[in-house]
Amino acid sequence: MANTMSSFGEFNFGGVQDKLGSTVEIMEVESIGGKQVYEAENWGGFGSLCSDYGIYGNGFSDFTKYQQQDQQLQQQPQLISDYGVFDDMQFQFGALSPPLQACLEEIAKLESIPTLVPHVEPPKKELKRDFFSVAGLDLLNNYGSGFKRLNGERIVEPNPYPAYTEVKSSKLSTEEIMRVAGARFIRTASQVSPSDIPSMLSHPFELSFAGLSNEESRDVELVEFLLASAEKVGYQQYERASKLLDLCERLCSDRGNPVERVVFYFCEALQDKIDRETGRTIQKKQSFDIDKAMMNTNETSLACHNKIPFCQIAQFAGIQAVVEKVVEAKKVHVIDLEIRSGVQWTVLMQALASRDFPLELLKISAVGTSKETIQNTGKWLESFAKTMNLPFSFKMVLVPDMLDLKEDMFELDSEETVAVYTQFVLRSMVPQPDRLDSLMKVIKNIHPSVTVVTEVEANHNSPVFVTRFIEALFFYSAFFDCAETCIEQNDPIRKSLESNYFGNGIKNIVATEGEERKIRNVKIDVWRAFFARYGMEEMELSSSSLYQAELVAKNFPCGNSCTITMDGKTLIAGWKGTPLQSLSLWKFV
Structure with missing residues (x-):
């Protein structure tokens, strides 16, 4: 019974909608x-x-x-x-993370280099380039030394000759362009003075890469200039960084190819950081609240849900896990933290309706701050439950602050089997450890049979600028590449997604510090250590859950570029090998 397969393999979220209507600090x-x-x-x-x-x-x-x-x-x-802050690459090497060059060094796995403390201006009398510590060398090891596409058709291999890298067949992805540019930048930067801007601008063109198309060559050079600018920002050489940014901005566009669009938004973020640190502009809080927008149902979020596979992969696999835990329960109580459209629960309803014995009650408690949004979601779910002939109860749990959340708000019944579902909720509380702690204690007191956690799989929580820059560059490169493939070029949704969600996300990670930096994603290994503090134990995803994830990916036109792997017991969904989201199951012991 544990691996009972629910019958929602061909379920279509869009069809239901048409029918009825986030180391921790x-x-x-x-x-x-x-x-x-x-x-x-x-x-x-x-x-x-x-x-x-x-x-x-x-x-x-x-x-x-x-x-x-x-x-x-x-x-x-x-x-x-x-x-x-938890920076999951910092202390295991016993040194502070360096400026850009050491991070990029890992791409090519070049030789070890001496240490330099970050954000310290090199002595003016020394014109030779100082390299950076091994702490940064592990950062991009995660991305690999070569570039192997899903089907093995495109390989960029390290070459013993410093000015030559061989490229074989097919077109490079956006992230692969970043890797090639990083390798070239390292080789260039090792041969020029950090103060020699003209040399920095001319030298990359002297390096050749066989097999690159003209467009790929231009893209690689463009990224090199972006990396050089970020390095200057890391050294607090803002005037030099601005000169490089001016060049980048002439060569990139928010309407160009994916590489040009990535560079466009990172240029904006770097310029914003320069303006903030030099006092050229008054620091203002981010006008577009990404977390709030993600919690609400809007045209962009719905379109992304239907066109980009990751959310549905995690939802189907996660709901399958819930089904398996409540398969014999007469009363099922789902607690959804920060409920959105609630569309995933229609999948659960279908699965419960197909059981061999009747369900006495399905109760969903929806946690949130917007009464209108939760009410609309509840009405929609009630309508769907009627079509399934399911006994259904929907309860709003309105809390202006997570510190106010208490277990008695959920009206728990001892006969209920409880499941907690959290999707991109915990990440938003990383800057608020008191709220995160309070929430975890409430969940522990509820003692659910399973807690389903979906989070962003990225390290955007380092206090060191260059670490965040590199992590964000590869993370968003994969997302821009995904948007290029999954959403039509002229679709206004893509512009909204990239400008509002990606662009503002990049700016918050790269340009802001302290309390203003809200986006502080951490990876699953950090969450594991955090959950262990509350006596939580990770659970295995069943083969049925993994099958659901793979089935969803295959149902998308771009599904062959979506990668599904396991990190221990955690499912990792990514794009062409770059991790983007994690799904994990937990119980209290």
Whole structure:
């Protein structure tokens, strides 16, 4: 019974709609110079994270293992951000993450290079280029040293000759262009002075890559200029960075090919960062609230849901897991944190309606802040339940603040089998550790049979600018490539998606700091360590859930570019090998 396969393999979300209508910055708060800094002492289980990630902030002085490995860290606490952040690549190498070049070095897996503390201007008397620490060298190892497409038809292989890389057949993806540009940038930057702008601009054209088309060559060169500009920003050489940005902006466009569009929005973000740090503009909070927009049902979100596979992959696989946990229950209670359209629950209704024995009650408790949105969702789900002849109850749980959420708001019944569903909710509370802690305690008190967690699979939570820049560059490159493939060129939805969601996301990650930086995604290994603090244990996804994920991907025209892999017990959905979303199941022990 555990692997019972529900009968919604051919279910179409769009058809139902037509018919009826988010390392965690954590830790004890301590006042330092009028600012809040979060430390690890009060987070019990987080102490075990030190060996894998480390925690930024004053609390890092407790981690003697890393003090012994790198005395320099003890001497430079003033360089650590006021936000105590999990950066899952930093402390395992016992050094601070460097500016851009060390990160890019990993693409080509070139030789080791000396250490340089980030954001420190090289002495003016030294004209030779200083390279950076091995801490950054592991960052892009995750992306691999070569470029192997899904079907193995396109390979870019490292070459012993520094000015030549061989490219074989087919067209490079947007992310592969970024990798090639990174490899070229490293080789170029190793041969020129950091202060020699003309040389930086001319030297890349002297390197050749056999097999690149004219468009690919232009794209690679464009990305090189972007990387050079980001490096100057990392060194706080803003005037030089601006000159490179001016060149990039003449060569890119928000209406060009995917590479040009990626560069366009990263140029905007870098310029915004320069303006903020030089005081040229008044820092204003982001006008477009991405998390709020994702929580609401709108034309862009619905179109993306129907045209881009990732959300449906996680939803179908996650609902399959819920079905398996409630397969014998007479009363089923689903708690949906920050419910959106609720369309995924029509899938659950179909599965429960097809069971061999009747269901006494399906109750959905919808958590949220917008009464109108939740009411509309509830009415729609009630209408659908009637078409399935299911006994159904819908309850709104309105909370202006997650600190106000209590388990007695859910009217729990001892005969109910409870499942908690959270999709891109936890990520939004990473900058608010008190709310995240409060929510986890509520869920623990409820003790659901399964907690389904869907989150962004990316590391956008580093206090170091260059780390965030590199992670964001590859992450959004994959999304732009996906949008190019899945959404028609002239579809206004694509422009809205890229400008509002991608563009503002890039700007928030790259340009902002402190409390203004809201987008702080962390990867599944960080969430694992976090959940362990509350006594949660990861559960296996069944073969039926994995089959549902694969079936959904195949039903999309662009599904052959969508990759589904496993990280331990967690399903990772990605685009041409780049991880984008994770789905994991949890229970309390």
